[in-house]
Amino acid sequence: MPDLRRDPITGRWVIISTQRAHRPQDFIREPVRIKGGPCPFCPGNESKTPPEILAYRPEGNEHNGAGWKVRVVPNRYPALEIEGQLDRQAEGIYDRMNGTGAHEVVIESPEHGDTYATMPERRIEDALFAFRDRVTDLRKDTRLKYVLIFKNHGEGAGATLEHAHSQIIALPIVPRQVVEELKGARDYFQLKDRCIYCDIVHQETRSPVRVVLENDNFLVVAPYAPRFPFETWIIPKRHDSAFENSPADYFGGLARAIKTLAAKLDAVLDFPAFNMVIHSAPVHDHPTEHYHWHVEFMPRLTKVAGFEWGTGFYINPTSPEEAAKFLRDAKVKA
Amino acid sequence: MPDLRRDPITGRWVIISTQRAHRPQDFIREPVRIKGGPCPFCPGNESKTPPEILAYRPEGNEHNGAGWKVRVVPNRYPALEIEGQLDRQAEGIYDRMNGTGAHEVVIESPEHGDTYATMPERRIEDALFAFRDRVTDLRKDTRLKYVLIFKNHGEGAGATLEHAHSQIIALPIVPRQVVEELKGARDYFQLKDRCIYCDIVHQETRSPVRVVLENDNFLVVAPYAPRFPFETWIIPKRHDSAFENSPADYFGGLARAIKTLAAKLDAVLDFPAFNMVIHSAPVHDHPTEHYHWHVEFMPRLTKVAGFEWGTGFYINPTSPEEAAKFLRDAKVKA
Numbered sequence: 001m002p003d004l005r006r007d008p009i010t011g012r013w014v015i016i017s018t019q020r021a022h023r024p025q026d027f028i029r030e031p032v033r034i035k036g037g038p039c040p041f042c043p044g045n046e047s048k049t050p051p052e053i054l055a056y057r058p059e060g061n062e063h064n065g066a067g068w069k070v071r072v073v074p075n076r077y078p079a080l081e082i083e084g085q086l087d088r089q090a091e092g093i094y095d096r097m098n099g100t101g102a103h104e105v106v107i108e109s110p111e112h113g114d115t116y117a118t119m120p121e122r123r124i125e126d127a128l129f130a131f132r133d134r135v136t137d138l139r140k141d142t143r144l145k146y147v148l149i150f151k152n153h154g155e156g157a158g159a160t161l162e163h164a165h166s167q168i169i170a171l172p173i174v175p176r177q178v179v180e181e182l183k184g185a186r187d188y189f190q191l192k193d194r195c196i197y198c199d200i201v202h203q204e205t206r207s208p209v210r211v212v213l214e215n216d217n218f219l220v221v222a223p224y225a226p227r228f229p230f231e232t233w234i235i236p237k238r239h240d241s242a243f244e245n246s247p248a249d250y251f252g253g254l255a256r257a258i259k260t261l262a263a264k265l266d267a268v269l270d271f272p273a274f275n276m277v278i279h280s281a282p283v284h285d286h287p288t289e290h291y292h293w294h295v296e297f298m299p300r301l302t303k304v305a306g307f308e309w310g311t312g313f314y315i316n317p318t319s320p321e322e323a324a325k326f327l328r329d330a331k332v333k334a
Numbered sequence: 335m336p337d338l339r340r341d342p343i344t345g346r347w348v349i350i351s352t353q354r355a356h357r358p359q360d361f362i363r364e365p366v367r368i369k370g371g372p373c374p375f376c377p378g379n380e381s382k383t384p385p386e387i388l389a390y391r392p393e394g395n396e397h398n399g400a401g402w403k404v405r406v407v408p409n410r411y412p413a414l415e416i417e418g419q420l421d422r423q424a425e426g427i428y429d430r431m432n433g434t435g436a437h438e439v440v441i442e443s444p445e446h447g448d449t450y451a452t453m454p455e456r457r458i459e460d461a462l463f464a465f466r467d468r469v470t471d472l473r474k475d476t477r478l479k480y481v482l483i484f485k486n487h488g489e490g491a492g493a494t495l496e497h498a499h500s501q502i503i504a505l506p507i508v509p510r511q512v513v514e515e516l517k518g519a520r521d522y523f524q525l526k527d528r529c530i531y532c533d534i535v536h537q538e539t540r541s542p543v544r545v546v547l548e549n550d551n552f553l554v555v556a557p558y559a560p561r562f563p564f565e566t567w568i569i570p571k572r573h574d575s576a577f578e579n580s581p582a583d584y585f586g587g588l589a590r591a592i593k594t595l596a597a598k599l600d601a602v603l604d605f606p607a608f609n610m611v612i613h614s615a616p617v618h619d620h621p622t623e624h625y626h627w628h629v630e631f632m633p634r635l636t637k638v639a640g641f642e643w644g645t646g647f648y649i650n651p652t653s654p655e656e657a658a659k660f661l662r663d664a665k666v667k668a
Binding site: 001002003004005006008010011012013015016017019077078079080081084091092093094095096097098099148150171172173175176177178180196199200203207224225227228275277298308311312313315 | 335336337338339340342344345346347349350351353411412413414415418425426427428429430431432433482484505506507509510511512514530533534537541558559611643645646647649
């Protein structure tokens with residue numbers, strides 16, 4: 001019998017389909033392989049990107065020259081533009097505003113072939129610090145209400161360049177799914193006087209059937225009602241509503257969790273494409289007791305997703321308990 | 335400058351990206367071509383599907399034999415199962431129920447190679463009558479709260495069999511996106527005492543820059559804030575909250591609109607894969623003044639959708655005004 005499960009935050013129901021049960025080998029996969037070739041993100045090609053916004057490099061080294069560890073540049077084809085007044089208009093019954101915002105690329109390593117699974121933990125940590133530094137800079141701009149940090153890994157996940165990078169989009173609005181999460185978390189808090197994510201951490205730790213791994217500060221779990229096979233969340237054990245307000249000594253643990261999870265996904269699913277999204281509170285919100293930042297990984301395994309996009313209704317052929325067991329049992333270099 | 339637009343029903347903002355502007359020829363496409371070969375949906379192979387639930391065939395012809403025009407059968411790999419009590423349970427902080435429901439396939443033509451663009455209008459009309467007949471039957475089951483009718487056309491849209499068919503999923507819950515649409519439409523009605531969809535029909539007709547085509551009873555438009563390039567909606571001009579309550583003489587006009595739209599999509603986008611979803615009120619709701627059923631077409635043009643799934647935040651490289659112009663100007667056999 002299939003299982004209908006409700007995500008406790010958003011209220012979204014998903015079907016965990018037993019009839020279509022998929023184990024890792026059942027998915028049609030195009031493994032993500034690094035091909036190499038000319039790359040605007042490689043050291044020596046700094047002039048092929050717009051001038052850098054931020055870079056971590058040894059003191060004294062030249063801006064926009066080589067020698068950097070992490071480099072943040074504007075996206076050459078930005079979805080939003082930083083210049084200009086925020087102009088809001090009605091068009092009859094419709095509402096629009098001009099696309100003011102920022103669209104940046106975080107080049108996470110000087111090594112072309114690095115992935116989260118293979119790069120040194122320290123490099124991932126540096127990328128996380130770069131995310132934080134960019135958010136704390138962008139939030140000074142009062143026009144910008146939300147900063148979205150995400151990674152498309154592999155062509156199947158929407159990446160057009162293979163050199164390790166993530167993207168930052170700063171928006172003059174809060175995206176709908178964030179609004180829903182915030183509302184769901186607030187509703188739960190009003191009912192229970194507890195944070196829903198803290199409750200998830202407790203329940204999953206007590207009965208660890210969906211736990212993938214755990215370290216001092218982070219719990220990595222397959223969520224109870226995943227939309228996608230092998231969807232996995234990294235939740236900080238300490239309550240904090242915003243990623244950028246995490247204590248500096250948290251970033252090492254997060255880097256370790258990301259690296260191990262990425263390596264386990266590679267081992268179990270044969271180098272899948274994936275999207276990673278950091279879910280965090282809107283940048284001008286004061287810290288709240290009800291929202292809890294976290295990171296979501298969504299491997300892209302089902303070659304096509306059918307109508308889910310258009311309906312918000314998901315059929316998932318792999319239960320999170322099974323997915324977690326595969327990932328938990330996968331042996332990877334720590 | 336990119337354009338941020340708000341969908342007036344759901345409140346979802348999308349970016350219409352001018353930097354990444356895409357005309358029809360810019361999309362990576364895998365044209366949907368009919369390959370033929372053994373097919374469980376072809377006449378003569380009736381025994382290869384579960385026994386039929388409904389079929390339109392000349393009187394006296396045998397059940398589960400050939401000679402049918404439209405045939406509805408249970409899905410061989412159902413996402414939900416019709417037998418069993420609806421069992422709701424808590425699992426600590428989580429909620430689940432067993433997957434009670436129905437999952438049916440509507441085989442829309444005896445001809446293997448038929449598509450909405452090529453099949454006679456009358457066949458599409460018969461398929462629409464079959465949708466209606468199944469909804470009116472399924473709604474007798476009080477466990478079922480929502481009936482979703484959708485079509486995946488082409489492998490790129492999730493179809494596993496190429497013979498023309500749609501699917502019906504009857505659910506014990508109302509999917510989240512439907513809940514949002516209902517709420518958005520109700521909120522608008524409370525504010526304005528008018529149906530938002532009726533307002534859309536009026537505004538789009540007055541200034542037809544996003545109109546693709548129109549017939550006596552239906553308006554076909556590119557919506558103001560489309561998530562996807564060439565997303566197109568078919569809206570009945572007469573207010574009705576449920577598809578299945580439409581007057582019988584409406585189905586001919588809808589079939590004509592579907593056929594012409596499908597032919598125009600084929601002409602402009604070189605036989606794209608697409609998803610079609612009928613948006614209708616929950617089956618046990620009384621007719622309401624605020625909700626208005628309609629049909630959404632979503633061509634699958636961007637080979638991968640990146641992080642949109644995980645964020646509810648969409649970047650669309652083609653403006654609806656441009657998309658509508660291409661579709662409007664496409665010459666197809668009427």
